Amino acid sequence: MSTEHALLEHLFDRLADQHTPDRVAETVLGAFAGEEQLRAVLDGAPADLPEREDTTAEQRHVYLERITVAGFRGIGPAAMLHLPARPGLTLVIGRNGSGKSSFAEAVELALTGDSKRWADHNRIFREGWRNLHHPSPAAIEVTARFDGDPDPVRLKRRWRDEDTEPGQAVAEVRHGNRQYADVDELGWRQPLEAYRPLLSANDLGRLISSRPSDLFDALAPLLAIEPVTEAEARLKRIKRELDAHVKAVSDRRKALRPILGGIDDDRARKAARLFASTRPDLEALDALLADTDDADPQVAAYRRIADLAAMPSPAEITAVADGLIEAARLARETPAGGAAETLIRLLETATEHYDRHGGGACPLCLSGELDADWRARAAEHLERVHDDAQARREAAQALTAARRAVSSLRIDRPVLPDGFPAAVGEQLRVAREAWDAVTSDADPDALAGHLISTYPALSGALTAVRETALAFLQSRHDQWRASAAELQQWLAQAREARVHEEPLTRVKEAIDWYRPVIENLRAEQLAPFAEQSQRIWQELRQESNVELAGMKLDGSSTRRRVAFPATVDGTATSAMSVMSQGEMQALGLAVFLPRAGAEASPFRFLVIDDPVQSMDPAKVDGLARVLASLSGTRQVVVFTHDDRLAEAVRRLEIDATIWEVTRRENSTVDIRKNTDPVDRYLSDAKALAKTDDMPIEVRTPVVLTCCRSALEARCHQIVRARRIGRGEKHRDVDTALAGARTTMQVAALALFDDADAGGKVFARLNSAHGPWAADAVRACKEGAHGHYRSDPSELVADISRLVARLK
Amino acid sequence: MITAENYLLNAGSLMTKSATGTRGLWPRASAWLLRLALEAAIDRYWLRVAPAVADCRSRRAQLVLLRDHLGPDTASRIAYLWWALSRAGHHRGYELAPSAVELRHLHSEVAGMVGALTAEDIDVTR
Known part of the structure; x- marks a missing residue:
């Protein structure tokens, strides 16, 4: 799965x-x-x-088989390092500058190409990648093997003579008959990044002490929980997006609140009340914005004033006044009525009487005569009287109409609300008082004059009142209208944002759900690595007083870090702050060896460059044990600049293949198996003794030296095993051995555990092994003397016999 | 008696091309041959200048006595060289054989000192 x-x-x-x-x-x-x-x-x-x-696709296990380097770094003519393509420990030792690191670098370059990391970090490398003595041909080739596959994988990089950058190499990747453009096509890039089976102690130490987030990033891929952390990252990204919408609405709301508070308007006050809530009622706000009706009594009063009917025009007033004056004139010019009615009735009755009864003496005056002539005059008279009466009636009617016109003039009497500007109100009051001083039943001429004289003031006052009211309403409207427009916009935004609220809640729920899951997963996935780190640290710490209490990947995004809770002499602290450089390197190995050897990694090999640098001898022993246990399941290749690790490996009887790299002039690199130094010296001596290339006088002293070195090496082994076995510190043992400078002192230290017992050495050799043993040692001590001179092979044989017997 | 020059020559050729069976052995072997070259030159010098000193078995004593004859500078250079070459001839815990660069330097130093000892030698015999 x-x-x-x-x-x-x-x-x-x-x-x-x-x-x-x-x-x-x-x-x-x-x-x-x-x-x-x-x-x-x-x-x-x-x-x-x-x-x-x-x-x-299950990743197939990969082992290294051969590293071939030519014209690259410290290596001139092609040199080849063979590695058994199976689990096991291989040490490659060589002094600084011997070219051993060139092999390690070649592996890294062959696998990763000219990665940017290198280019940035290693300027010296960039400039000095091509070998000075043999710049051409320049090529590196790494042969790797898939477990159980007969066809090797060949990774080759070749440089043309004109190439100046390591990255310009022509890459050639072959697996059997298949050919690939680059290593990436083998699917190795990701696991190379995640597991980095190529470790350099220096880099590791640096990484350990680098930014906590860098360290986190270096370890995080190891946990292989990216699909889950990516899910969380996805949620967080969408949360940010949704948050931005919601926050914009909320920010706008906060910005609008003080503005609304400053508006003297009932609607603004209502809106402000709605806005006091972090989640305002959008429907209420909508209704408020739609509302044009005004319930405020003060505003209603103003509105009534503003809505007053149009006032009579001055021409109208003049017409009314003229009507009054005309009616008055008419009345004056009409003959007075007096007894006109009675006279009419009398004349009508008299003519009726005459018409019915005929003429005769006047029944009233009794002296006059009612005849046809009278009858004609009477009719005339009656008509005249009738006309007069009619004129009088008409005049009276005209006056009444004129008066009615006055009283029906539409002059509004607005009630001014509280707070109405006083000056304007007072003006109106005075004008109206003047206007009201004469009533409509007054003398028409006087009334007409009154109208003409007082109306302009009244009209002016009323206009002023109305304009005041209008101005008030206008300003109030303007303020509201501005914020109403903003509110309208906000409303639209808020409605949109409300749509995001539900997804936002869901996203937050999911993030909350993921957080503990990721924490647990991290802890779970890290546990085996942390445990291994812990174990490795236990081995490596040796005399260090820093005790590690596990390791934790903490936090996320910018606060991600790797925590190393530690105690120093029992006091809790952060590991980083108290560690020496050697301890830092050891911690680096403790942290990154488990990564490089992760079960999920396809790379079954680990290349470690110079892990021993600033380690004290006790840590080297620990490291040897760690490497030994790793090499049970991994192909561990260690490049190291001195013999300390090899010595520890031999002393601890760890199975290992040891290569020694030496570099001659012109960058010719020799690689030979470095076994036990005693065996190596002896085999050198044996070979040399038989070499005819060199005159015997020249080769004999060299053979002697080799024999002496073999003897001394054996003595060192004995001293070390004995003293370290009984619990002495490595440093003290080293001091004792360094103090024994002569062959006799070394032998005394081995035989009697006392460097000063040199005088007893020959006697002991004589008694324990025989005179031949003492003779052989004497020859080594004194150089080219004695009977070995003629046949150095004999001395080699004797010394071989002796070192085998020394315990 | 094999001469200092002969040792020097062999050491030099060992450093540049490998002799049968000496693959990887050459750094220590060359160093040792250089020491022999130096010692042979010293022996020859004392034999000519003061045979009594040549009979003395203590190499340190011979080196100390050089100061009076060759001056402190040359004598201390020879003493230092002898000490450095002797180191290479003994097994040392953890220490690897000298590198090519070191050997090249040692070789030219020894050649110079052999020359110095021989020049004095000629002077004295004259």
Whole structure:
């Protein structure tokens, strides 16, 4: 099963265990599936999970078989380092400058190409990559082997003579008959980054003490929980997006509140009240914005004033006044009525009487005569009287109409609300008082004059009142209208943001769900590594007083870090602050060896460059043990600049292949198996003794030296094993051995555990092994003397016999 | 008696091309031959200048006595060279054989000192 599906199973288990509500589960799974799926889920679709991969490409295990280097770094003519392509420990020792690191660098370059990391960090490397003595041909080749595959994988990089940068190499990658453009096509890039099977103690020490986030990033891929951390990152990204919408609305709301508070308007006050809530009632706000009706009594009063009917025009007033004057004139010019009515009645009755009864004496005066002539005059008279009466009636009617016109003049009497500007109000009051001083039943001429004289003041005052009211309403409207427009915009935004609220809640729920899951996963996945680190540190710390209490990957995004809780002499502290450089390197190895040897890594090899640099001897022993245990399942290749690690490996009887690299002039690099130094000296001596290339006088003293070195090396081994075996510190043993300078002192130290017992050495050799032993040692001590002179092979044989017997 | 010059020559050729069976052995072997060259030159010098000193078995004594004859500078250079070459001739814990660069330097130093000892030698015999 692929890691991704293992993780998905894990998520399902957690969801089931926690009885996570479906709504949250959908979001959690959507986030795991990918951004598109997550957005679909937030839009209401069900989670669409990735297809189950049936063909999980299992990474095949890779071992190194051979490293060939020519014209590169410290290596001139082609040199080849053979490595058994199987688990086991290989040490490559060589002094600084011997070219051993060139092999390590060649492996790194062959596998990773000219990675930027190198280019940035190693300027010296960039400038000095081509060998000075043999600049051409320049090529590196690494032969690797897939476990159980007969066809080797060849990674070759070749430089043309004109190339100046290591990255310009022509890469050639072959596996059997197949050819690839680069290493990446083998699918190695990601695991190379994640596991980095190429370790340099210096780099590790630096990495350990670098920024906590760098260290975190270096370790995080190891946990192989990216699909889950990516799901969380996806959720966080969408959360930020949604948050931005919601926050913009909230910020705007906060900005609008003080503005609303400053507006003297009932609607603004209502809006401010709505805005006091972090989640204002949008419907109420909408209704408020739609509302034009005004319930405020003060505003209503103003509005009534503003809505007053149009006042009579001055021409109208003049017409009314003219009407009054005309009516008055008419009345004056009409003959007075007096007894006109009675006279009419009398004349009518008299003519009726005459018409009915005929003429005769006047019944009233009794002297007059009523005749036809009278009758004609009477009719005339009657008509005249009738006309007069009619004129009088008409005049009276005209006056009444004129008066009515006055009283029906439409002059409004507005009630001014409280707070109305006093000056304007007073003006109106005075004008109206003047106007009201004469009533409509007054003398028409006087009334007409009154109208003409007082109306302009009244009209002016009323106009002023109305304009005042209008101005008030206008300003109030303007203020509201500005913020109403803003509110309207905000409302639209807020409605949109409300749509995001639900997804935002879901995203937050999912993030909350993921947080503990990731923490647990990290802890779980890290546990085996942390445990290994702990073990390695236990081995490496030896005399260090820093005790490590595990390691933890903490936090996320910018606060991510690796924590090394530690105690120094029992006091809790952070490991980094108290460590020496050697301890830092040891910690680097403790942390990164488990990474390089991770079970999931396809690389079954580990190349470690110079891990012993500033380690004290006790740590070297620890390191030898760590490497030995690693090499049970991994091909461990260690490049080291001195014999300390090799010595520890031999003394601890760890199975290892040891190569010694030496560099001649002109960068010719020799590689030979370095076995036990005693055996090496002896085999050198044996070979040399038989070499005819060199005159015997020349070669004999060299053979002697070799024999002496073999003897001394054996004595060192004895002293070391004995003293370290009984618990002495490495440093003290080293001091004792360094103090024994002559062959006799060394032998005395080995035989009697006392460097000053040199005088007893020959006697002991004589008694314990025979005179031949003493003779052989004497020859070594004194140089080219004695009977070995003629046949150095004999001395080699004797010394071989002796060192085999020395215990 | 093999001469200092002969040792020097052999040491030099060992450093540049490998003799049969000496693959990887050459650094220590060359160093040792250089020491022999130096010692042979010293022996020859004392034999000519003061045979009594040549009979003395203590190399340190011979080196100390050089100061009076060759001056402190040359004498201390020879003493230092002898000490450095002797180191290479003994097994030392952890220490690897000298490098090519070191050997090249030692070789030219020894050649110079052999020359100095021989020149004095000629002077004295004259």
